[in-house]
Amino acid sequence: MTSSAADLAHRLAREAEAVCRLYLSNGRRVGNYWQVGDVRNTAGRSMFVRLKGRDRGRPAGKWTDAATSEHGDLLDVIRESCGLADFRDVADEARRFLSQPRSDPERDHWHGPSQAPTGSPESARRLFAMTRPIVGTLVETYLRHRGITNLNDIASLRFHPRCYYRPDRDEPTQTWPAMIAAVTDLEGHITGAHRTWLDPSGIDKAPIDTPRRAMGDLLGNAVRFGVAADVMAAGEGIETMLSLREVMPNMPMAAALSAAHLGAILFPATLRRLYIVRDSDRAGDSALEWLLGRTQAAGIEPIALSPRGGDFNEDLRELGIDALRALVRRQISPDDVLRFMQC
Known part of the structure; x- marks a missing residue:
């Protein structure tokens, strides 16, 4: 070997x-x-x-x-x-x-200070630094089209008007507008980035084979909305967590970006209750099962939040915000209804 x-x-x-x-x-x-x-x-x-x-x-x-x-x-x-x-x-x-850099023969022997290895945390930080706030951009259009209107205090999401996209290593590079999400560790340091390439109309993702890709160090880290203390919610997708945030705007939340990474997400030392936001599929069931064991071993109370459809963004779009609020209200702790749910 x-x-x-x-x-x-x-x-x-x-x-x-x-x-x-x-x-x-x-x-x-x-x-x-x-x-x-x-x-x-x-x-x-x-x-x-x-x-x-x-x-x-x-x-x-x-x-x-x-x-x-x-x-x-x-x-x-x-x-x-x-x-x-x-x-x-x-x-x-x-x-x-x-979540390591992918091999690139043209960069294998590069040690200069001005370039970061493709896919590395440093490359992710540089990409995020090239973005701008989402207000008035295609990202805002895209999220509102998915029923997400609470766009306050989400500094982890930014807009890039011409983000590079390469379908394959042997194919030419394209550029598309993109929603860029910062992946951070528990101290708030950027360790990676997630790209969602968008159609120029803003109403959907770009018409490409893989409109979502992540880069950098992802394992244990997440896209975060708010700073967690004793209570937080964690799930897979960005849109899923933003949909849940529509009815619990003050609860800290984290999007791990995949079921495997959700199962491996790291907990703040102060955490006492974790809402595990599951997707309705086999991978979501596996992530839930794994997190139930990890939280219980750490002395953290786990509570599963289950959508009626495939995920909470689907519920928000198809059922409406009032039905989503009622669905979530039935599943969370009574203390957190008073503390986090929007009246």
């Missing part, structure tokens, strides 16, 4: 359960192992992935298939579950998961 592969495998092993929940989603945790049918994510119980290492051998991330005697590490899991053949593609996918 090359030093690059060994380093990636080691970093993946530190997040073994998150890797398994994303790439081996047909399995489940059993003690210190993830159990699934095989490395290609078939349902079953013959393959075991060690989730936690020991002082003597048996490191985290190693797996064995008792039915076939196959064995390997988490790079093999990514390769087989995603159907990848070339190691560069496997490494790129691993780096995407770890």
Whole structure:
């Protein structure tokens, strides 16, 4: 194994359960192992992935298939579950998961001070610095079209009029207007950025293959709306959390950007109650299950918030704000109804 592969495998092993929940989603945790049918994510119980290492051998991330005697590490899991053949593609996918810069041969040996590696936290900070407030921009049009009207105090969202978009490494770069979201750690430092490219009309996302992409260090971090103390809500999508904010404008909220990252979100030391905002799909169920265990182990009260449709933005658009308010009111603590819900 090359030093690059060994380093990636080691970093993946530190997040073994998150890797398994994303790439081996047909399995489940059993003690210190993830159990699934095989490395290609078939349902079953013959393959075991060690989730936690020991002082003597048996490191985290190693797996064995008792039915076939196959064995390997988490790079093999990514390769087989995603159907990848070339190691560069496997490494790129691993780096995407770890929120590391993607490999770029033209930049591999660059050490100058004026450029930041593509996809790095520094690159994300520079992108965010090139943006402007969303008031009066296509971002405001886009959010209002999705039923989101409370745009006060959301400094984590900005507008870029000509944000670069590259469909593939071999295709020419395009430019589209974009909503840029700052991903921050618990201290408020920008560690990454999330881009939502927009149609020039502002009424929808841009008509491109992947209109949403994230960059930088995402694991444990989030797009934040307000500063959390003892109570906060956390979910996947930006629009989902902004929709919930329409009826609880004073509750601190965080968008982790994916189910896997939601399951790994870090909690403030002062947190005593976490509202887990789930999407109605299998990935949302997995994130909820994982966070229920993590919060209870940390002495934090978890409360699940479930939409009637696919997510809370869908509920806001299809049911209206009064129905959304009633739906949320039934699910949150009575103390927080008085504290956070808009009259």
